[in-house]
Amino acid sequence: MAPGKSTVNLEVLKTPRHVAIIMDGNGRWAAKRGLPRLAGHRAGTENLRRVIKAAVKFGIPYLTIFAFSTENWGRPTDEVQGLLNILDDVIARELSELHAEGVQLRHIGRLGQLPESLRLKVERAMEITRNNTQLTLCIAWNYGGRDEIVCAIRRMMEEGVQSDQLSEALISNYLFTAGIPDPDLVIRTSGEMRISNFLIWQAAYAEWYVTPVLWPDFNEEELKKALVSYGKRERRFGRLSDCTEGNNNDAA
Numbered sequence: 001m002a003p004g005k006s007t008v009n010l011e012v013l014k015t016p017r018h019v020a021i022i023m024d025g026n027g028r029w030a031a032k033r034g035l036p037r038l039a040g041h042r043a044g045t046e047n048l049r050r051v052i053k054a055a056v057k058f059g060i061p062y063l064t065i066f067a068f069s070t071e072n073w074g075r076p077t078d079e080v081q082g083l084l085n086i087l088d089d090v091i092a093r094e095l096s097e098l099h100a101e102g103v104q105l106r107h108i109g110r111l112g113q114l115p116e117s118l119r120l121k122v123e124r125a126m127e128i129t130r131n132n133t134q135l136t137l138c139i140a141w142n143y144g145g146r147d148e149i150v151c152a153i154r155r156m157m158e159e160g161v162q163s164d165q166l167s168e169a170l171i172s173n174y175l176f177t178a179g180i181p182d183p184d185l186v187i188r189t190s191g192e193m194r195i196s197n198f199l200i201w202q203a204a205y206a207e208w209y210v211t212p213v214l215w216p217d218f219n220e221e222e223l224k225k226a227l228v229s230y231g232k233r234e235r236r237f238g239r240l241s242d243c244t245e246g247n248n249n250d251a252a
Contacts, residue, residue: 014231016184018062019055020206022198023048025190025214038082043216045086049094052103054220055135058227062136062180064108066198070144073113084118087141091121095128102134108176109143110151138180145200148176177202185230187223189215207233 023044030040048065055063068083098105105125114122122141152174161170172178182202188194191212195203209226211218 015059015227016207016230017060018064018181018183018185019060019226020064020066020183020186020199020203021051022066022186022188022196023215023218024188024192024196026216028190029214029216037079038086040216041079041083041086045090047216047218048090050219051223052098052135052137054223056101056103057220058223060135062138062183064138064140064177064180064183064199066140066143066196068109068141068143069197070109070142070147071197073142084115088118088121091125095125098137099129099132102132103129104132104134104136105129106136106138106180108138108140108148110147111142113142136180138177140198143176143198145195145197149201151176171201175201182206184235185209185226187211187226189213189218205235207235 026040026044027037028040029043030037033039052063067087072083073080095105107122107126111119111122152171155174156166156171177199182204183199183206186199186203186206186208188208188210191210193210199206207230209229211222211226213222
């Protein structure tokens with residue numbers, strides 16, 4: 001088979017509407033090559049461009065990437081500053097092409113802690129691309145699932161929401177992801193078996209796919225593998241499968 005040729009029949013895939021990715025393993029990728037951690041982060045950022053193109057190719061309407069958590073501020077100062085610089089560079093370098101390809105950029109998390117010049121660039125990127133419909137790319141930067149829920153509760157309290165008004169749909173409308181469908185598939189690279197405070201409300205019934213592949217090496221073919229795995233699963237949302245009717249032990 002020719003190098004790079006797909007081994008997957010895409011016609012048999014049940015394509016998820018929303019894929020979320022925990023992009024893990026940049027540091028380990030760099031360490032294996034004797035490079036500084038920031039080199040791994042830059043390689044991971046370069047890889048994102050390839051994965052975005054693959055998502056568009058496979059017809060995925062929503063893609064969310066976990067880029068920087070609320071806990072990542074506790075990393076060494078030079079690494080944090082380097083990550084901020086990478087975000088700045090990516091916006092400057094990629095915005096025009098992403099816009100031309102019909103990608104809508106959204107930020108989920110708190111923008112307030114970013115340096116003002118970078119915050120304004122992120123807001124400008126979202127404004128420029130807000131009418132694009134080919135792919136909605138949600139960048140979780142300074143994001144934490146618990147912090148998101150706390151922010152939602154605070155906003156509801158500030159707006160006088162009463163307890164008898166509460167519902168899952170209402171709470172969802174106060175989250176950073178308001179208006180975005182819940183993820184169908186969450187992918188975690190590098191083999192770690194943790195949720196890491198990522199979309200803990202939205203991913204309640206998402207399918208998970210964990211791969212040992214480090215994020216900078218997670219390419220189009222690896223994304224296909226995740227989609228094929230997803231396509232073979234039956235999502236029951238707590239109900240019984242048709243083939244297990246009468247078996248009350250199957251809770252998930």
